[in-house]
Structure formats: structure tokens, C-alpha cells
Amino acid sequence: MTSLTDRYLAATLRSVPVARREEIATELRASIDDMVEARTADGQDTAAAEREVLTELGDPAQLAARYADRRLYLVGPTYYLAWERLLKRLLSFLPATVGVIVGALSAVNGNAGGAIGEGIVAAFMVALHLCFWVTLVFAVLERLNVPLDLPGWTVDQLPEERVDRQIPLTDTGAAIGWLVLVIAYLPWQHYRSYVPDGEGGDVPVLDPALWSFWLPFLIAVLITNIGFEIVKYRVGRWTWPLVAANLLLDLAFAVPVIWLLLTDRLINPELVQRFAWFREGDNLDTVTAVVVAGTVLVVLWDVADSIVKAYRSRA
Known part of the structure; x- marks a missing residue:
């Protein structure tokens, strides 16, 4: 198979137990090969067949959760991945940005000694509020069954990272x-x-x-x-x-x-x-x-x- 399958395997194996990665990789690759072969036997183009198979298998994060027997519950399975991805993205930059701004303003106002402490406290409080309010909003959406109308997962969203990356x-x-x-x-x-x-x-x-x-x-x-x-x-x-x-x-x-x-x-x-x-x-x-x-x-x-x-x- 092409690098598309390799990327799909890498994205899936990233979230499964290390002890089972080799077993799951062998099993999943064999399944993908069989499904693609069945389609190409009917005259379908190999590249198109591969994309269809990977699309049918779905989001690698969901597939990894099934392999690891890990339930995607907190705010509910319907919106779990959307909640997780949004929260990770916000936490990756917003608390640090606010902390730097607060620390800089504190230093400018003559409190150079306490600037670092105030910045750290501000960043922590922002992270705390993000976790609470984002989770609350998604929990309410889940209970009210509000459709998010998010675009469906496609193979074009597969990351380029290797499966052996240990250092995020x-x-x-x-x-x-x-x-x-x-x-x-x-x-x-x-x-x-x-x-x-x-x-x-x-x-x-x-x-x-x-x-x-x-x-x-x-x-x-x-x-x-x-x-x-x-x-x-x-x-x-x-x-x-x-x-x-x-x-x-x-x-x-x-x-x-x-x-x-x-x-x-x-x-x-x-x-x-x-x-x-x-x-x-x-x-x-x-x-x-x-x-x-x-x-x-x-x-x-x-x-x-x-x-x-x-x-x-x-x-």
C-alpha cells in the first residue's frame, strides 16, 4: 500500500497500548489490503479503492479507541472528539499568551519582581476556566442533542507524523x-x-x-x-x-x-x-x-x- 495507508496506521497506532501496536498494525494492514484487493478485483482503481477503504474505516482516533477498549465518554461519545480537539487547541496557546501579556503589563506597571508569578497565576486561571466552560458547553449540547454539523472525517486529515514519534x-x-x-x-x-x-x-x-x-x-x-x-x-x-x-x-x-x-x-x-x-x-x-x-x-x-x-x- 501507499503512504496513505502508512499514515492511517500511524495515526491509529499512536493511541493504542505499546504492547499491542505490532499485533494491531499487522491485523489492520492485512484487513486494509484485503478490502482494497476486493475492490480492485472488480476493476476499481487502486488509489481510489484505498481512499474508499480508509474512509469507511473512519477516524483513526475512534478506531484506536475500539482497539484499546477505551470509551470516548466525558461529555458523551457523539461530541467527545470535537470537545477534545477544541480543548487541546485552546490550551496549546491561550493560557501562555494571557500569562505573557499579564506578566508584561505587571512589569511595565513597576512590579517587575512579581511579574513572573502573576503571569503564571493568570495562565493557570485561564486554563482552568477553559477546561470548565468548554466542557460545560459541550455537555449542554450533548444533552440537548444539538447538531454541530461538523464536516465528516476524510483521509486528507491524516497527519504526516511517523508512528515511532515518542516526543510530541x-x-x-x-x-x-x-x-x-x-x-x-x-x-x-x-x-x-x-x-x-x-x-x-x-x-x-x-x-x-x-x-x-x-x-x-x-x-x-x-x-x-x-x-x-x-x-x-x-x-x-x-x-x-x-x-x-x-x-x-x-x-x-x-x-x-x-x-x-x-x-x-x-x-x-x-x-x-x-x-x-x-x-x-x-x-x-x-x-x-x-x-x-x-x-x-x-x-x-x-x-x-x-x-x-x-x-x-x-x-
């Missing part, structure tokens, strides 16, 4: 967004920590001496991580070279952070002095141990996850 654009966007926030926080905390220094300014959270080398180094590692996320998305799936690069980048960030924590060089000493709780007993050592353990666990989880995904996607 949403994951890449979220990862880059998080990295940008961390990069922005490193210089921001130097000026706005909300811990007054008694002279009209703020006490930085991180030791200002780190700006001589370590903070620029960590920012460079984070920027490299953004490039890595873009490369990873373009490849589309985890490979062993990507696993190795991911490990190196994780270590390049985690090892200096852990070393600076254990040698009491990461947190600003002046900040510690302003909180009596840190100076009581072993509280500061306890916090350091927890942060170090958390950092190690995050790195181990990220590396293990990449190894598992690379193993699953091996040719």
Missing part, C-alpha cells in the same frame, strides 16, 4: 518553557528575593560570589538543554546518542549544584543569617540533604526514563 510538540514546549523560567529566575533572584536587606533592597537567594563562574556556567548548561530539546523533537524519538547527551547535560547541571550545596557555597550566607530557623541545630544540613537527595532522584529518573524509551524505540 507539547512535551517539547513544556520542557523549553520550564528551562526558560529557570534561566530567568537565576538573575531575577539576585534582585527580587522578597527578603529585605535593611537598605531598601533584597538579599539574593544564591551566593552572589557564584556570578564569577558557576551561575553563568549553569545558565549556559540550561541554554544548551533548550537546544537539546529542539534536536530531540526533530529526531522524534529517543536514540542511544540522545540518551548519552541527556546524561551528560544532567550531570553538567546536577554535579556542580550538589557540590556547591555540600560545600555550603550555593545558598547566600547572608540569607541564612536572616532566618533563625536555619541556624537552629541541624536544620540547614537537613535541608541540604533533602535537596541533594531530590536532585539525585530527579537525575536518576530522567536518565532511566530516557533509557527505557530508547530501548522501546529501537529498530
Whole structure:
């Protein structure tokens, strides 16, 4: 069969359990071949027969739900896919857009320190309202049996993505967004920590001496991580070279952070002095141990996850 069938299979297999993909792919391809062959035996053109067969099979998302025994219920099966697609599209850009606008307006109005927080809160509230109101509207439409008169599904709507793509654009966007926030926080905390220094300014959270080398180094590692996320998305799936690069980048960030924590060089000493709780007993050592353990666990989880995904996607 042509790439049209391959695209249909890719769109279907994307939403079925990984353990059953090979079995379903073999079964579905054989069924399509048989149905097309039956039509061409009657003299029909192969390309036209293929399009008719795929159109009769219907929306790959619905077919995948049947294979996975997954019910398309929330607002009801009639409007479920329309609800899901609209909500995903709105959530992909609207909360972030509003968050950026609110943060920018806050900064312009003189609240540069709280701009990031206000932007995040605004984006979260927009996402929350979208989920609620879109779901409510579709639920009402379902109960009133209002026809949407949406155009029917056709094979021309099949995506071009490969079935082996493990890394969707949403994951890449979220990862880059998080990295940008961390990069922005490193210089921001130097000026706005909300811990007054008694002279009209703020006490930085991180030791200002780190700006001589370590903070620029960590920012460079984070920027490299953004490039890595873009490369990873373009490849589309985890490979062993990507696993190795991911490990190196994780270590390049985690090892200096852990070393600076254990040698009491990461947190600003002046900040510690302003909180009596840190100076009581072993509280500061306890916090350091927890942060170090958390950092190690995050790195181990990220590396293990990449190894598992690379193993699953091996040719």
C-alpha cells in the first residue's frame, strides 16, 4: 500500500497500548489490503479503492479507541472528539499568551519582581476556566442533542507524523518553557528575593560570589538543554546518542549544584543569617540533604526514563 495507508496506521497506532501496536498494525494492514484487493478485483482503481477503504474505516482516533477498549465518554461519545480537539487547541496557546501579556503589563506597571508569578497565576486561571466552560458547553449540547454539523472525517486529515514519534510538540514546549523560567529566575533572584536587606533592597537567594563562574556556567548548561530539546523533537524519538547527551547535560547541571550545596557555597550566607530557623541545630544540613537527595532522584529518573524509551524505540 501507499503512504496513505502508512499514515492511517500511524495515526491509529499512536493511541493504542505499546504492547499491542505490532499485533494491531499487522491485523489492520492485512484487513486494509484485503478490502482494497476486493475492490480492485472488480476493476476499481487502486488509489481510489484505498481512499474508499480508509474512509469507511473512519477516524483513526475512534478506531484506536475500539482497539484499546477505551470509551470516548466525558461529555458523551457523539461530541467527545470535537470537545477534545477544541480543548487541546485552546490550551496549546491561550493560557501562555494571557500569562505573557499579564506578566508584561505587571512589569511595565513597576512590579517587575512579581511579574513572573502573576503571569503564571493568570495562565493557570485561564486554563482552568477553559477546561470548565468548554466542557460545560459541550455537555449542554450533548444533552440537548444539538447538531454541530461538523464536516465528516476524510483521509486528507491524516497527519504526516511517523508512528515511532515518542516526543510530541507539547512535551517539547513544556520542557523549553520550564528551562526558560529557570534561566530567568537565576538573575531575577539576585534582585527580587522578597527578603529585605535593611537598605531598601533584597538579599539574593544564591551566593552572589557564584556570578564569577558557576551561575553563568549553569545558565549556559540550561541554554544548551533548550537546544537539546529542539534536536530531540526533530529526531522524534529517543536514540542511544540522545540518551548519552541527556546524561551528560544532567550531570553538567546536577554535579556542580550538589557540590556547591555540600560545600555550603550555593545558598547566600547572608540569607541564612536572616532566618533563625536555619541556624537552629541541624536544620540547614537537613535541608541540604533533602535537596541533594531530590536532585539525585530527579537525575536518576530522567536518565532511566530516557533509557527505557530508547530501548522501546529501537529498530
